[in-house]
Amino acid sequence: MTRPSAPSARSKVRRLRELARYDRSSVNAILDEATVCHVGFVDEGQPFVIPTAIARIDDHAYIHGSRVSRMLKQLAAGSSACITVTLLDGIVVARSAFNSSMNYRSVVILGSGEKVTGEDKKIALDAFTEHLIPGRTADIRVSRSKELAATTVVRFGLGEASVKISEGPPSDEKSDYESNVWAGVIPLRLQSGKPQPDPRLKPGISMPAYIGKRKT
Amino acid sequence: MTRPSAPSARSKVRRLRELARYDRSSVNAILDEATVCHVGFVDEGQPFVIPTAIARIDDHAYIHGSRVSRMLKQLAAGSSACITVTLLDGIVVARSAFNSSMNYRSVVILGSGEKVTGEDKKIALDAFTEHLIPGRTADIRVSRSKELAATTVVRFGLGEASVKISEGPPSDEKSDYESNVWAGVIPLRLQSGKPQPDPRLKPGISMPAYIGKRKT
Numbered sequence: 001m002t003r004p005s006a007p008s009a010r011s012k013v014r015r016l017r018e019l020a021r022y023d024r025s026s027v028n029a030i031l032d033e034a035t036v037c038h039v040g041f042v043d044e045g046q047p048f049v050i051p052t053a054i055a056r057i058d059d060h061a062y063i064h065g066s067r068v069s070r071m072l073k074q075l076a077a078g079s080s081a082c083i084t085v086t087l088l089d090g091i092v093v094a095r096s097a098f099n100s101s102m103n104y105r106s107v108v109i110l111g112s113g114e115k116v117t118g119e120d121k122k123i124a125l126d127a128f129t130e131h132l133i134p135g136r137t138a139d140i141r142v143s144r145s146k147e148l149a150a151t152t153v154v155r156f157g158l159g160e161a162s163v164k165i166s167e168g169p170p171s172d173e174k175s176d177y178e179s180n181v182w183a184g185v186i187p188l189r190l191q192s193g194k195p196q197p198d199p200r201l202k203p204g205i206s207m208p209a210y211i212g213k214r215k216t
Numbered sequence: 217m218t219r220p221s222a223p224s225a226r227s228k229v230r231r232l233r234e235l236a237r238y239d240r241s242s243v244n245a246i247l248d249e250a251t252v253c254h255v256g257f258v259d260e261g262q263p264f265v266i267p268t269a270i271a272r273i274d275d276h277a278y279i280h281g282s283r284v285s286r287m288l289k290q291l292a293a294g295s296s297a298c299i300t301v302t303l304l305d306g307i308v309v310a311r312s313a314f315n316s317s318m319n320y321r322s323v324v325i326l327g328s329g330e331k332v333t334g335e336d337k338k339i340a341l342d343a344f345t346e347h348l349i350p351g352r353t354a355d356i357r358v359s360r361s362k363e364l365a366a367t368t369v370v371r372f373g374l375g376e377a378s379v380k381i382s383e384g385p386p387s388d389e390k391s392d393y394e395s396n397v398w399a400g401v402i403p404l405r406l407q408s409g410k411p412q413p414d415p416r417l418k419p420g421i422s423m424p425a426y427i428g429k430r431k432t
Contacts, residue, residue: 010262015285035304035404036318038254040263046226047256047263049300051322069231084265088251088406093427096356097345098363102252106267129313139397140312147314169414181355182423183414188251190304193403198385200393207398211309 011110011160021163024059030085030107030163031056035132035190039063040082041074054085055127060155061109062116062124072152076115083109083156091186094170095179101166103185109161113154124153135210227326227376237379240275246301246323246379247272251348251406255279256298257290270301271343276371277325278332278340288368292331299325299372307402310386311395317382319401325377329370340369351426 004022006012013020037054040047050071055062061083065072075081090103116124125148126137170183195211220238222228229236253270256263266287271278277299281288291297306319332340341364342353386399411427 010259015282035307036302036320038256038265038267038300038302040254040256040265040298042258042261042263043226045258046296046326047258047298048326049254049256049265049298049324051254051300051302051320053318066231080262082256082263082265084254084267086252086254086267090409091251091348093349093352093411096363097341097353097359098367100345100349100352102269104252104267108265110262110264125313129316132307133309133316133402136309136316137313141392141395141397143313147312151314169412169416172416176357177416177418179357180418180421181357182421182427183417184423184427185412185414186349186427187409187412189407189409191405191407193306193405195309196385196401196403198399198401200385200388201399202393202396205396205398207400211398211400211402 006162008160011162013162013164016164019164019166021165024158026163027107027158027161028056030087030105031061033087034085037083037085039071040084041071041079043070043074053128053132054083055124055131057124057127059158061158062127062153062155063113064125064128064151064153067150067152072154075113075154076152078112078114080112081156088188089167090188092170093182093184093186095172095176095181095183099170099172103166103168105163105165107161107163109156109158111156111160113156116153116155121148121153124155125151133210135208139208222378224376227378229378229380232380235380235382237381240374242379243323243374243377244272246303246321247277249303250301253299253301255287256300257287257295259286259290269344269348270299271340271347273340273343275374277374278343278369278371279329280341280344280367280369283366283368288370291329291370292368294328294330296328297372304404305383306404308386309398309400309402311388311392311397311399315386315388319382319384321379321381323377323379325372325374327372327376329372332369332371337364337369340371341367349426351424355424
């Protein structure tokens with residue numbers, strides 16, 4: 001099987017290239033499991049990295065936020081950006097500090113965004129809600145015009161997306177396998193806890209099943 | 217009590233300023249709980265955002281990596297960077313999509329790094345190990361010269377660090393509190409699972425107590 005190669009020079013993974021993947025299904029699987037992404041943009045030469053929600057529809061990753069935010073203004077204007085999603089899977093406890101590392105799955109998307117408007121904007125906003133809380137949109141009121149107007153939605157194509165996956169047990173120096181020190185992996189997972197009802201919840205409102213079923 | 221204000225114009229939080237903090241103890245608490253950070257840097261006008269380990273010693277955040285990595289070369293050369301740490305605490309399920317959000321604690325550090333060498337480099341590398349696995353450095357061999365030579369360590373002052381903390385229940389539109397829809401917070405936490413011994417572990421080596429005690 002031939003694996004897809006990097007779609008562009010700048011999106012090619014530089015370090016530990018053997019961990020790189022460029023196929024769309026690997027990209028999608030990581031984006032669809034993400035709770036947040038980190039968006040990089042440049043303002044007067046200074047890079048900024050801001051955490052925000054992400055949702056995917058088909059071949060695009062979507063970002064949203066306040067219409068007046070500097071980040072959204074820049075992204076909507078088509079500034080160069082980098083969107084990175086990192087899922088942490090474990091701490092790799094090797095027999096040396098040098099070979100200790102982390103297991104993770106990450107996606108790095110390079111490119112410029114395009115502003116999303118009209119019906120597509122409403123579909124995208126629903127996607128954010130459904131991505132974090134599947135089943136929620138059927139339960140809440142529709143967004144008001146002023147709420148839609150206060151929100152900017154930007155989407156990025158996945159044409160320059162790269163994946164890096166680090167998994168499995170430590171890889172140690174040959175001589176270190178003779179050492180008597182423990183080695184292994186401490187798994188990590190972003191886990192949901194017991195939902196906490198809003199103290200201002202009206203009496204008699206019970207938690208819907210979809211809230212407790214949220215995947216993590 | 218007067219809370220510290222932003223140390224510089226560019227490090228001032230722009231959006232939701234009421235969530236901002238600039239005191240060093242808030243910065244430290246978040247950095248010390250971090251498993252990874254996301255480093256932003258610019259290469260030929262294109263921002264890149266890369267996840268990597270972070271450790272703090274006193275008034276500096278430390279980053280390390282391969283000597284030949286583009287990121288480490290740039291950081292060691294003093295390029296403008298942004299280091300962001302995000303701890304996700306929950307999904308805020310409001311009565312409208314518009315007011316739904318996330319609870320989080322984040323730190324954004326702006327500035328240029330300085331390369332760390334000599335004894336300070338060894339101290340920093342131990343700090344990465346101890347940060348992720350407290351107790352580990354006493355158990356493993358010291359790093360070899362070639363391992364130290366293959367690794368670059370860069371540190372960033374915390375002078376331009378800002379914190380943003382979003383916590384508590386949803387804040388809904390006044391009229392939405394009359395709605396019959398459930399609202400609350402789904403807590404999120406990066407949790408450690410049961411440590412998995414390396415399949416190549418020599419027989420008879422048991423897991424040290426510090427591995428199981430790792431905080432998350």
